[in-house]
Amino acid sequence: MDTLALGPALAGAVRRLTDAGVASPRFDAEELAAFVLGVPRGRLLLASFDRAAAARFDELVAERARRVPLQHLTGLAGFRHLELAVGPGVFVPRPETELLAGWAVDHAPGAVVVDLCTGSGAIALAVANECPDATVYGVEREELALAWARRNAETRRAAGDRPVTLVHGDATSPDVLAELDGTVDVVVTNPPYVPDGSTVSPEVAEHDPAAALWGGPDGLDVVRRLLVRAAALLRPGGVLGIEHADVQGESLPALVRRHPAFTDVVDNSDLADRPRFTTARRRKLTT
Structure with missing residues (x-):
């Protein structure tokens, strides 16, 4: 299965979210990548996309650029020691x-x-x-x-x-x-x-x-x-x-x-x- 380097995809997402006025573009891009890949954000350096994951990531970044809340896209919001379902x-x-x-x-x-x-x-x-x-x-x-x-x-x-x-x-x-x-x-x-x-x-x-x-x-x-x-x-x-x-x-x-x-x-x-x-x-x- 073809794999795609994560770095360029993240860099492009950060630029896109920055241009859209998102307050925390790098954090949000990394959170969306981690969500798509099903890994903690701290492990992204070890990860890569296949083509399906890259396409899904691009879709979510587009939604975030339209200012859909990050938590609506992942379905979760961290709060103290909890992860809460939101939407x-x-x-x-x-x-x-x-x-x-x-x-x-x-x-x-x-x-x-x-x-x-x-x-x-x-x-x-x-x-x-x-x-x-x-x-x-x-x-x-x-x-x-x-x-x-x-x-x-x-x-x-x-x-x-x-x-x-x-x-x-x-x-x-x-x-x-x-x-x-x-x-x-x-x-x-x-x-x-x-x-x-x-x-x-x-x-x-x-x-x-x-x-x-x-x-x-x-x-x-x-x-x-x-x-x-x-x-x-x-x-x-x-x-x-x-x-x-x-x-x-x-x-x-x-x-x-x-x-x-x-x-x-x-x-x-x-x-x-x-x-x-x-x-x-x-x-x-x-x-």
Whole structure:
């Protein structure tokens, strides 16, 4: 069978993706080559294409150049220690959200944890994977996203992780998980928070579901309602973590501080030192 050198194909793919405005052209080209060949990216130096693999690689590079997300092409998104199935209809989990998930993991041992707006299940499943004694729930309104979460939850259950309870419902509704009101130790959420009219990449604008993105004029419409639900779910002393856009490093913490149920409000930066998520503690309301 004819084999083709990988180097020239990769170089051409990098040029093509660079011209298309892809943010990480070499990484994406190598990930696609590794996906086609079924090998880890670190072993590409030892690999070569046959003609069928080269043709498949060229097709995937063309799709990526049209700004189809890399994760939609491979069907997988890495998140902390997990590989999650993703595709059309679900928000692709981002590396920066791993920090919020890590914060939740730190508070999760032996805890009851609720992930509101769970999407693919990324945060909930990461907590269950790293804290096997936690009791974890995920809430998602969108049926397509919930289907991906269920698929990922089944995969993790089969791998031996503690099951996550997934609930189909509006995370802001007082009826969702009402039986847990006042008993939850950790509420964590990566909600829709992009301000309406913001400029986003084609990967986001054309492929992430709108319901997972847009949060109203200031991006905080959903967050305002989630604060009410989180306050009801959390026990006194329980903790809340909310991801936000880097432009909301002052507005979101200020919103949480104005809510009478929360104290100890702190904003946290990501690895690029950009404001990324706010944490708070549920206070005991006085009458």
